[in-house]
Amino acid sequence: MVKLRDVTRVYNQGRPNEVRPVDGVSLDIDVGEIAVVKGPSGSGKTTLLALIGCMSRPSAGRILVAGRDVAKLPERFLTEVRRETFGFIFQQLHLIPGISVLENIMLPLYPVDIGFSAAKRRALALIEQLDLAQRRRFKVETLSGGERQRVAIARALINQPRAILADEPTAHLDGGLSGELMRIFGDLRSQGKTLVIATHDPLVYDNPLVDRVFTMRDGRVLDDGDGDGGGA
Amino acid sequence: MASGRLGKHLKILEFALSSMLRRRMKNAGLVIVFGAVVFLLSSIVFLTSALRAEALAVLEGAPQLLVQRAMAGRHALIPLRYGETIARLPGVGAVTPRYWGYYYDIYTGANYTLLGIGDARLQAPGATALRLVEGAFIAPRQRGVCVIGAGVARIRGARIGGIVSLRDARGWMQEYEVIGLFESPSRLLTNDLILLAEADLKALFGMPDDGATDLMIEVYNPREVANISRKILERLPDARPIGHAEILRTYETLFNWRGGLLLAMFLGAVAAFMILAWDKATGLSADERREIGILKAIGWETADILALKFWEGAALALVAFLAGVTAGYAHVFYFGAELLAPILKGWSVLFPAIDLEPRIEPYTLTVLFLFTIVPYIVATIVPSWQAAITDPDRVMRSV
Numbered sequence: 001m002v003k004l005r006d007v008t009r010v011y012n013q014g015r016p017n018e019v020r021p022v023d024g025v026s027l028d029i030d031v032g033e034i035a036v037v038k039g040p041s042g043s044g045k046t047t048l049l050a051l052i053g054c055m056s057r058p059s060a061g062r063i064l065v066a067g068r069d070v071a072k073l074p075e076r077f078l079t080e081v082r083r084e085t086f087g088f089i090f091q092q093l094h095l096i097p098g099i100s101v102l103e104n105i106m107l108p109l110y111p112v113d114i115g116f117s118a119a120k121r122r123a124l125a126l127i128e129q130l131d132l133a134q135r136r137r138f139k140v141e142t143l144s145g146g147e148r149q150r151v152a153i154a155r156a157l158i159n160q161p162r163a164i165l166a167d168e169p170t171a172h173l174d175g176g177l178s179g180e181l182m183r184i185f186g187d188l189r190s191q192g193k194t195l196v197i198a199t200h201d202p203l204v205y206d207n208p209l210v211d212r213v214f215t216m217r218d219g220r221v222l223d224d225g226d227g228d229g230g231g232a
Numbered sequence: 233m234a235s236g237r238l239g240k241h242l243k244i245l246e247f248a249l250s251s252m253l254r255r256r257m258k259n260a261g262l263v264i265v266f267g268a269v270v271f272l273l274s275s276i277v278f279l280t281s282a283l284r285a286e287a288l289a290v291l292e293g294a295p296q297l298l299v300q301r302a303m304a305g306r307h308a309l310i311p312l313r314y315g316e317t318i319a320r321l322p323g324v325g326a327v328t329p330r331y332w333g334y335y336y337d338i339y340t341g342a343n344y345t346l347l348g349i350g351d352a353r354l355q356a357p358g359a360t361a362l363r364l365v366e367g368a369f370i371a372p373r374q375r376g377v378c379v380i381g382a383g384v385a386r387i388r389g390a391r392i393g394g395i396v397s398l399r400d401a402r403g404w405m406q407e408y409e410v411i412g413l414f415e416s417p418s419r420l421l422t423n424d425l426i427l428l429a430e431a432d433l434k435a436l437f438g439m440p441d442d443g444a445t446d447l448m449i450e451v452y453n454p455r456e457v458a459n460i461s462r463k464i465l466e467r468l469p470d471a472r473p474i475g476h477a478e479i480l481r482t483y484e485t486l487f488n489w490r491g492g493l494l495l496a497m498f499l500g501a502v503a504a505f506m507i508l509a510w511d512k513a514t515g516l517s518a519d520e521r522r523e524i525g526i527l528k529a530i531g532w533e534t535a536d537i538l539a540l541k542f543w544e545g546a547a548l549a550l551v552a553f554l555a556g557v558t559a560g561y562a563h564v565f566y567f568g569a570e571l572l573a574p575i576l577k578g579w580s581v582l583f584p585a586i587d588l589e590p591r592i593e594p595y596t597l598t599v600l601f602l603f604t605i606v607p608y609i610v611a612t613i614v615p616s617w618q619a620a621i622t623d624p625d626r627v628m629r630s631v
């Protein structure tokens with residue numbers, strides 16, 4: 001599904017404040033598995049996720065998504081790959097305040113050639129599936145943390161992507177809600193989705209649903225994901 | 233495919249409108265500032281174009297050539313024998329003396345134009361366009377009467393059977409009974425012109441029997457006006473021939489100059505608006521940048537973001553433009569351009585207060601549209617484009 005080969009991301013290259021949040025990373029993630037990238041804050045997990053999800057370009061190395069090298073794709077095609085392949089759940093969720101749950105979930109479909117009614121039907125099905133029916137007209141800022149998390153998941157799924165990328169999805173959830181979230185992720189895997197989760201939460205990376213765990217430190221991946229590379 | 237694109241833009245438009253509602257305070261502020269600038273600019277263009285139209289209406293039916301006499305550069309009465317000399321020139325038809333003059337009325341504080349009527353035919357430039365709305369015109373040999381414009385009647389509170397009192401050249405008050413009211417295509421005339429019997433006018437101004445204010449020359453071939461003007465000057469060096477085209481140019485220059493002056497005075501307002509637009513161009517709010525990053529991350533293309541920002545800018549600019557133009561229209565045509573009055577002091581001394589004929593010139597409106605809406609939309613799109621071409625990850629993190 002995703003292959004990274006010697007991927008490096010450098011910010012402020014050549015300047016005194018140069019940083020390398022991702023430095024020579026190579027890894028493979030297969031279709032239909034739950035892969036976790038664990039590591040302490042500042043280890044480069046979020047940047048790695050952004051690179052995998054085509055939200056950022058590598059300074060060096062190759063990124064293959066479904067066999068296609070996306071590292072040097074023009075912006076327009078990169079957006080297409082991002083839209084068709086990935087759904088994102090951000091650490092801060094990044095929902096748009098001031099609009100309803102339904103509108104937030106439908107947002108990814110606005111620039112797509114799909115009618116408004118069809119888009120709404122698809123959003124309502126997800127709302128039902130994620131138990132948000134009672135809240136669909138609410139503005140997102142009025143929801144609880146768990147409800148907002150589910151809205152973010154619904155938005156990530158609305159484009160029917162092949163993979164979900166989740167950045168610290170349990171950061172704002174208590175233990176019960178984190179367990180609930182992992183159950184949802186398990187359901188998604190059973191539907192054939194690939195999940196890549198960046199986290200430093202043991203409730204996630206120690207969860208039996210997880211197939212592969214990569215450990216990151218100082219921008220480098222310390223293992224190949226098949227075994228435990230060390231705690232966070 | 234086309235319906236798909238339309239559907240996509242309808243969805244983006246809907247989101248644009250909902251985004252505007254989310255930032256309603258900021259957008260209301262922008263509409264007010266933008267609308268105020270459009271209001272000022274549209275007031276100026278409406279006023280100048282209405283005044284220009286008034287001037288052109290005055291010139292309708294005006295003679296091809298007028299001849300005045302200039303003494304030391306000053307307008308003086310022209311001897312009637314000049315007319316005999318001019319009438320002998322080939323290509324010249326009738327030569328008709330005109331008796332008229334400006335009269336400053338201390339009670340209304342305005343200048344009126346008094347025009348003498350020698351017979352039932354009206355002789356003034358533009359006078360052929362006068363339409364009697366009440367009463368009668370002055371009959372031959374009738375004395376002590378006047379016909380006034382409907383606007384003059386309104387300003388002076390005069391009506392048919394009423395009296396218009398004027399101070400003559402000796403300082404004595406003369407009374408003239410109002411026997412008719414007229415309208416004309418130009419509000420300038422209806423608000424300015426008083427018609428008297430020719431003999432009454434000459435007595436009022438103390439004009440000699442052998443002089444007239446100017447001579448109206450009929451030229452058979454309008455293309456010969458310049459030629460005939462040259463011949464008049466050869467024979468009568470102190471004559472001042474004034475062609476129709478020259479009057480037209482004078483009016484054009486006058487009103488364009490006034491319009492230019494007003495525009496210059498409001499340059500400050502325009503500059504303030506441009507600064508606002510530039511400010512918008514160089515800085516998106518943190519929320520707006522973050523939102524662009526989110527939209528990009530969830531699959532919006534740069535073109536989609538630009539479409540969104542275009543619709544936002546266009547909707548706001550259109551609302552502000554329509555509000556500003558409507559307010560400018562009402563200000564000029566229904567409230568007498570009161571806010572611009574101090575700048576028009578010179579003009580208002582020349583003419584009494586008038587209600588301008590409501591009119592809209594598509595050309596000026598288009599220019600106004602292009603000079604306000606287009607820069608605003610560009611200023612809205614440029615910063616969004618800058619944010620949209622940056623990696624979404626970077627946009628969201630830099631917030």
